[in-house]
Amino acid sequence: MSDDHSNEWYYNVKTGKVEPYQGDKAGDRLGPYNSPEEAARALEKVQERNEAWDNDPKWNDD
Incomplete structure (x- = not known):
């Protein structure tokens, strides 16, 4: 694993x-994330993934 983290960006959920x-x-x-712009969309991405999983028939065990 590389020690170069210069292109890593994170979204802080507290701040x-x-x-x-x-x-x-x-x-x-x-x-x-690969860019600050991608990191800024982190919560949107989480919501999109949650909706996809909620609507995935392979994971729907209701």
Whole structure:
């Protein structure tokens, strides 16, 4: 694994801000993402994935 984290961006769920690798503790962040713009969409991406899983018949055991 590479030690170069220069292109890693995270969304901090506590602060609502995008931050580089050298940021807050991992438990408060989503990522890594390849750009600050992608990281800024982290909550949207989570919602999209949750909706996809909720509507996936392979995972629907109701």
